[in-house]
Amino acid sequence: MQLAFLLYKYFPFGGLQRDLVRIAQTCQQRGHRIRVYTLSWQGDVPEGFEVVTVPVRSWLNHRRYKKFTRWVEADMHRRPVDRVVGFNKMPGLDVYYAADPCFEDKSRRLRKPWYRYSPRYRHFSAYERAVFSPAAKTELLMISATQQALFKQYYATPEHRFHLLPPGISPDRRAPDNAAELRVAARQKLGAEFALPADGLLLVQIGSDFERKGLDRSIQALAALPEALRARTRLVALGSDDPAKMQGLADQLGVGAQVFMPGGRADVPDFLLAADLLLHPARHENTGTVLLEALVAGLPLLVTEACGYAHYVLDADCGRVATQPFDQSAFNRLLAEMLASDRDRARWHDNALRFADETDLYSMPERAADVILGSTA
Template sequence: MQLAFCLYKYFPFGGLQRDFLRIALACQARGHDIRVYVLEWEGEVPPGFDLIKVPVSSMLNHRLYAKFTRWVEADLARRPVDRVVGFNKMPGLDVYYAADPCYEEKARTMRKSLYRYSPRYRHFSAYERAVFAPESHTEILMISTTQQPLFKKHYGTPSKRFHLLPPGIAPDRRAPANASELRVAARARFASEFKLQSGDLLLVQIGSDFMRKGLDRSIEAMASLPEPLKRRTRLIALGADDPAPFMSQAARLGVGERVFMPGGRKDVPNFLLAADLLLHPARHENTGTVLLEALVAGLPVLASAACGYAHYITDADAGSVIGEPFHQSAMNDTLAAMLSTPDALTCWQHNALVFADSADLYSLPERATDVIVGKRG
């Protein structure tokens, strides 16, 4: 079977991008041919992938995406495939992977009414409707239960077209048998790069789009720690984003020498093992895969309830979840309490590993492949 995958941009450190790659590889492993349409691709191309960089351009995103769609439609008319799988909302999809929240809901609740007269709104609203309208035949891969009611509210999408997937945590995120030794080795490697001493507490935050992920909230919470605790705490934020405004915030709050932003890294598992706590106080997050990556590595988590996967932290009793609406004071107090109780951190670590062994947190690529190749034309 010839499969076409469409996504606007691929880069190695994006959650949606990692999900796309693992699903495409799972389809390839079952013997299917993979063609990929993108505007941009960063990093290595897997062997056997037919990668097509669509040669269109525009200064405005909505016009760029419209040109992308028209070009892909024309190419597919010349070279048909059996299934078209999209990781961004667009017309003509057989299967859509719903990593993004409901655009219509955001447009009506988070924007002024005049916004709905803009060309940008008309484009993204039409593209979302092309996927979710009742007359569409697109099958929808859902990775969180939080957004399905919103799509049904705005479009009346039939329930039978939604397919809820389990999480898809990569196997290399699981804590190996020698995790304790690897933790010591990782912290030794990080000692000079991040000024990390043996008795220091290491906080990590992982994910691009720092403002949406709440990095400013993490910095403020760290700065609010009692002085003795603050002196021995370091925060490392990994992700592809501009660090300047956040480093300025850290300097203004007096923790500039304790906050580090080294960009995207390929050695994320080492950070998960070396850290004492993952912070993820996102403003909005359809899932939050990194919460589960921390959990299976045995790393306790402090997250906001805005994350679709936050319930797993509660289910596993592997950390704390800050309720919505978010209050900075609640995060400040919770962080201080968590770091002040080493026994609790150890207990949460144990609980996380037990949960990781018993729950299905890994089969997203295989389940997605079942839907993709099983869809009836």
């Protein structure tokens, strides 16, 4: 069968983008052809994928997305497909992968009432309704039970259309048998690159959109550490974002030489093995795949309750979760306590690896492919 996957933008270090590739490759391995429609594609194209870059333009995102939908519909009319799988909300989808949170809920909770009269609101509200309304036929691949409840609340979507998936952590994120040796090598390599002292503590934060991921909160917590701990500690933030604002904050707080933002990296597993703690104080996060990538690598975590996957940190007892509403002083204290206790970090490391062995955190691509291909019958 010919499958069409729709995604507005592809870049190699995005979590949604990686999910698309893994799900599409799973379908491909089962004998099906893959065509991807996108506005832009950065990076290598997986073998056997047909990538169609849709040639539409507009200064406004919602107008560009409407043009994208029309262009893709016309192209699929000329070159039919058997199934349409969307990774952004839009009309005409047979299957939707729900990585984005409920737009209607965010609009009502986080925006002023007048926002709902804007063209932008009308566009995204209509596109979400086209996917989740009771009249729609779209099968829904869910990665957050919390978001599933919100969609049902706003749209009365029938229960049978929801398919709650397990996480889909890539097996290469798991700590290998020789993880201790690899950690030593990774710390030597990264220590030279990021000026990490021999007895240093390495904090890592992973994810683009530094403001939403709460990098400013991490920088403030680093600056608030007791002097002896602060001198030993380095913070590396990986992700595709402009570092100027966050670097300015670090300089202002006197820790500019201890904060590094090298962009997106392909050697993320090295960081997960070399680091002493993963920070993810996100303001809002539908799931937070990076939390589980750290967990299966045995890396203790300090995260906010706003992350959909924060409950796994509690389930595994592999770190600490800062409660909502966020309190910077409380977060600062948690970081200082976690860095001060080698014993606790060792316990969290062991707990994480045990949980990773006992829990299905990996089969999302296979389960998603089951729904996509099963619904073609």
